Amino acid sequence: xxxxxxxxxxxxxxxxxxxxxxxxQTSGFNGxxxxxxxxxxxxxxxxxxxxxxxEEKGRFSSFLSRSKGYSYLLLKELQMKDSASYLCAxxxxxxxxxxxxxxxxxxxx
Amino acid sequence: xxVVSQHPSRVICKSGTSVKIECRSLDFQATTMFxxxxxxxxxxxxxxxxxxxxxxxxxxxxxxxxxxINHASLTLSTxxxxxxxxxxxxxxxCSASSGRVSYNEQFFGPGTRLTVL
Numbered sequence: 620x621x622x623x624x625x626x627x628x629x630x631x632x633x634x635x636x637x638x639x640x641x642x643x644q645t646s647g648f649n650g651x652x653x654x655x656x657x658x659x660x661x662x663x664x665x666x667x668x669x670x671x672x673x674e675e676k677g678r679f680s681s682f683l684s685r686s687k688g689y690s691y692l693l694l695k696e697l698q699m700k701d702s703a704s705y706l707c708a709x710x711x712x713x714x715x716x717x718x719x720x721x722x723x724x725x726x727x728x
Numbered sequence: 729x730x731v732v733s734q735h736p737s738r739v740i741c742k743s744g745t746s747v748k749i750e751c752r753s754l755d756f757q758a759t760t761m762f763x764x765x766x767x768x769x770x771x772x773x774x775x776x777x778x779x780x781x782x783x784x785x786x787x788x789x790x791x792x793x794x795x796x797i798n799h800a801s802l803t804l805s806t807x808x809x810x811x812x813x814x815x816x817x818x819x820x821x822c823s824a825s826s827g828r829v830s831y832n833e834q835f836f837g838p839g840t841r842l843t844v845l
Contacts, residue, residue: 652833661821661836662772706771716834720771 647712
């Protein structure tokens with residue numbers, strides 16, 4: 620079967636750095652997305668990785684290792700508004716998106 | 729970025745009635761639209777994928793006669809929940825893509841919160 624694993628919940632302090640991990644086991648791989656979803660709102664796009672390595676975009680960076688079936692989202696200089704759920708989604712060999720359950724990130728002052 | 733709108737944003741209806749939700753891509757042509765359902769504290773669950781001018785492809789376990797999807801144009805898709813029941817109460821989210829494969833970035837609408845009394 621296809622499986623995406625993310626921690627259910629994480630807590631971090633304002634101004635700090637947090638890394639949210641995502642491991643996947645899918646039939647094929649055609650890229651990995653990270654989305655941010657605030658409570659009661661729809662997801663918004665953060666990043667898309669299809670090649671190994673780190674991609675940096677402002678305070679957010681996303682890393683991918685295809686051989687390990689692993690990705691992480693790194694958030695720096697955390698702000699209270701970063702409190703949200705972060706969804707990892709993998710595109711499989713049939714170009715279908717397989718969604719993780721999401722990681723709820725709680726930021727404390 | 730691309731903008732996707734949904735209407736209504738919130739709807740309350742009586743059990744047994746039908747509810748129609750519209751999803752529009754405002755500034756791009758959406759070849760493919762996706763409909764998701766999300767229950768509280770759970771992740772997105774894909775209900776169906778629709779390509780413009782074609783019948784929607786439903787995920788396993790989703791009743792196509794209950795959740796009617798129409799994608800008549802490149803900017804509009806509708807989801808009709810027929811004979812709604814309280815268990816259909818959920819957050820319904822559409823997304824749109826300009827490609828025919830889902831790996832193209834999906835742009836999400838703001839969602840519709842449906843409450844069935």
